[in-house]
Amino acid sequence: MPDTLNAFAQTAPNRLLRLTSAALVSLSLWASPVLAKDPFRTTNAKPIGDRTEAAFKALFQQGDYITAAKYAQQAEASDPLTQALRASLTYIAWDGEREDTKKAALLDQFNTYADQTRQTAAALVAKDPLRGNLYQAVGHFLEGAYIFSKDGTVKGTPQALGEIQQAFKYMDAAEKVDPSDPELNLLRGYIDLFVSLNLPFSSPAEAINRLEQYANPRYLAYRGMALGYRDLNQPAKALAAVDSALQATPNNPDVLYLKAQILVRKGDNRGSLAYFDKALAKQNQLPPGLIKQISKERNRAQNRLGNVGQ
Structure with a gap:
């Protein structure tokens, strides 16, 4: 088990957001004044903000990080998707930055967005328990990435693993609401896949099956x-x-x-x-x-x- 934990901790800072970036930010808004297409559901669609939809498409359809970051900064700050999207893009910027002062500032900003993801998700639970719990899972997963990035392997592993365990707790709560939800299965498929490749907490075959059978887009x-x-x-x-x-x-x-x-x-x-x-x-x-x-x-x-x- 120690060897497995060490392998996980060594790969986490660089892989945590890359492998799961789509899952971490691919969530639609609960409500906003401008309606846009729900990218996850063909029935019972949810309204999302036009800038959030634009950021989603820029990042995941076009692979345009620059445009996605611009739209993400313009999107509704009260929605947890906005914060998760900002966090993911900030982490990617941090990972590529080489100037120490800028790197430290980006990591602090990433932590702020991770915390805001979790807080805004908690406020959503009463209105939408599936998404509220999903976004809380995302928030804890992001905070785990922050701990690894800030404290390194040896010091960060115990606390980061605690955040990952919290993420699974909230993911389980979301799944009890609707286990066939395409958004849930997209997010959980990515997270389960990452964790299963580094820790014996889940099955990669089950994660791939989630993505194949239930996830959208x-x-x-x-x-x-x-x-x-x-x-x-x-x-x-x-x-x-x-x-x-x-x-x-x-x-x-x-x-x-x-x-x-x-x-x-x-x-x-x-x-x-x-x-x-x-x-x-x-x-x-x-x-x-x-x-x-x-x-x-x-x-x-x-x-x-x-x-x-x-």
Whole structure:
């Protein structure tokens, strides 16, 4: 068990928001003055704010972090989705920042948004217990990421694991309200998948099944399935899932990057280069840290190609 905890703690700061970013922020608003399309439900749709919908689409359909951040800052501050969206984008900025002063300020801001996510969610419970509990789970998960990022592996592990346990408590409460809700299954599928790959708390097969059977929107469900199969070293299944995601979001640099990674796992370094390049062609809408990571992985694939003639 200590080895498992250590592996989880070492990977958490960089993977916690990346793997689960879609789940952490892909929640619709309870109410706002301007109605927009509910991206999760085809029946019993909920009203969401126009700026929140725009931020959602910019981030998850187009992979445009810059535009998403602009809309997120304009969205309703009283809604927990807004705070979760701001937290996720701030964490990504923190992860790519190299100047110590700015990095510390971004981490403090991330913590503020994480706390506001949890507080606004608590206020929502009486009106909507499913979403209120969902967002409280999100808040605790974000706070776990903050603890790891601030305190590191050794000091942060006990407290961060406590936050993750709290997240599961609220997730269970949300599931009791409606276990088939597509938004719930999208979020829980991503979180269960991440945790199952690092701790023996849940099953990756069950997480992937949630995404496949119940989660919406489908392009995010397929993307989560591709991530899961990638990390389970099942590249053929991962490739099928990412191709389904690309059918719906063909120009999303995150999904193009994911396909490049999966092709590398399959040993197809030559084929991966085209997808790395397509992702980098969209770098004007990506954060600097992500651009650097994609470029690094592309160069590694190119070097392997030169070394072994693949």
